[in-house]
Amino acid sequence: MPTIPPERSGNSGHQAHQHHAAAQSFGSDAERYDRARPRYPDALIDRIVAGRPGLDVLDVGCGTGIAARQFQAAGCRVLGVEPDARMAGLARQFGGEVDVARFEDWEPDGRECDAVVAGQAWHWIDPVAGAAKAAQVLRPGGLLAPFWNAFRFPPGLAQSVADACRRALPDAPFDFQAIMKETLSGYQVLLDKAADGIREAGGYGEPEQWRFDWERSYTRDAWLEQMPTQAIFARLPADRLEEVLQGVGAAIDARGGGFTMGYTTVAVTAVRTGAT
Template identity: 75%
Template sequence: MPTIPPERARLSGIKPHQHRRAAESFGSDAERYDRARPRYPDAMVDRIIAGSPGPDVLDVGCGTGIAARQFQAAGCTVLGVEPDTRMAGLARQLGVETDVATFEAWNPGGREFDAVVAGQAWHWVDPVAGAAKTAQVLRPGGRLAAFWNAFQLPPDVAEAVAAVYRQVLPDSPFNLQATTKQALDGYQVLFTKAADGIREVGGFGAPEQWRFDWEWSYTRDAWLDQMPTHGNLTQLPSDKLAEVLEGVGAALDARGGSFTMRYATVAVTATRTGAA
């Protein structure tokens, strides 16, 4: 199994895939996660399908099956892999066949796929081990596509939310600069790690980035419903979470009770070309 060279490992910074507690915290309220989290652009789903040799899709870190159901609706057969039993259970209830395992430890049992996708999840997978496992299960010409929704709050909303964080969680490492004009900068680290893992393993064409820009309007209540599903809040004590939501709710009320979010969905993608 290929490994990251030591010199690159020293420069790689944080490694989210090693923080299993955080990775598996989202299932604490799986129903809210499925209800409140944004979907993905249909144009991206269609492009992934068009760039794959067939309809069999593996969804890595499928969560409650948000992306999986979009691929099903587009005519694909989807198998999910999800380490959190709570998330996997809801995915099954909602019609997505799901194996419970981390992707690195998952046994494909000889199954092969035309596309391996990961929505908002590839950073929880070791980028080299994940690419190597993907190379094992993709058919020739099959596509790996890991994608993320990067959101950009309107500047006035971002500053109001940042003020709440400074008051309630002064020691939080959360930086709302990533939600303003530098929205994609923080994600670029994840994109680079994904692409580097693909190159390290070999057997893929050159990684590409596909970007899809879109907007979504949120009411106050809809945004407050989504906030507890964010990684920086899933492990907060209930009293602190309540303070954050109360403060953000008041800030949104003062700004009319709704706002339009700009999203950039970016896929890091490559095609299986040969033996790893």
Template identity: 75%
Template structure:
């Protein structure tokens, strides 16, 4: 199990958790988000459950409950914490239990959990305040697990996605090359910050990194359904979004109407050892 080197990640002018307007934009189309966003590998869910002392799971930044439902299917009791009431409402309609709050401000009311998980959400949380809250609510031996699906485009699709996005969104604060180049390099700062938060708060064992590789084949329509749920596009004006989707759709049509995406699901995880 590889550990994450204790190298302090460089700080930037605007940390992801400070960009609340992006973090809270995903609920603009909660139904699409739930329908189109990828799920997580069953092997990852099973490993987190197996490394936790019991079935009580807190899902941080739970969104529409995608991860929560997978943990429920594995036999867990799951409570979500989600700042966007629109996302939380859909999660409840789909059978979830959700408190509406940012994790940093959420009141656990003396509740404790065997695992605290966060799918595609920990970068929207203050890494130290969030980790302190996780330490507060985890039982001894409890498992913290923050995880991300990192997509790795086929080169021909990546080239077109970058070209279209750069043409339509030349001033966007996103590195489209990093988003599509097919490696974990663009995520190393994010992963390191999560690990640094674990170390700074204390009360956890040494953070580890787990990786699960898998693939998913997208039709043209399925991929174009997912693109508007990504942070680079959730606040894009409708005409600009239509231009992006038209260009990417034409490229997928040109290669036969579908493509296979490789995913690496990466987990930053540590066990609760004692009082913080």
């Protein structure tokens, strides 16, 4: 499921960083978020680290520290920046170091790093201001690498899930069918905005895209636990959310109680070249 406002299929979605209320909805159940959200492929972490354990990594919009813990496991030192104190609090419980701030307003205080990463979070940040702030802290040759997980429901299930959501939320102002049939192409606007922001900020080489394909199997209950952590559903009243979950649960039950989700993790990367 997408984690940005569903309006992004129209013009307003191009400015996801302005949706501050949606961006901070995830902390309402930080523990569920940490349990249910998918991790990132080891191949992505390995390529960013590039065989250099001990890197200093800045994790922007670190949330509960999902990506940060993966980088720590790869031998990196990680500092998180997270605007939601509830999410940051849980990340600290897991042993993470986190500054609570919006990244655009965060003060580095002389700190530098070898990589700035952002897992499923860069669209909540002004793309130009974010790239400029990253340039302030990256050492020459350092890497800026925001990344996202794009999903692919198996054939047939996307339509069933969309129908269940539409029945429960008939007045919702967006197209569930388009959302549930999300593919990498649906994320292209995010990738383009990130790349354009890097170019406009200056101080980087030409942005590249990295792609990693993988799969994850879900039981009915595992998928239903993740759905309330998505921006589309996170702020629904409890009774409406329950209607959605019941409908989607029935659709999964009709397929035997589980399914395999295809994921593509895509990163927009750029190397810090020098002073802006």
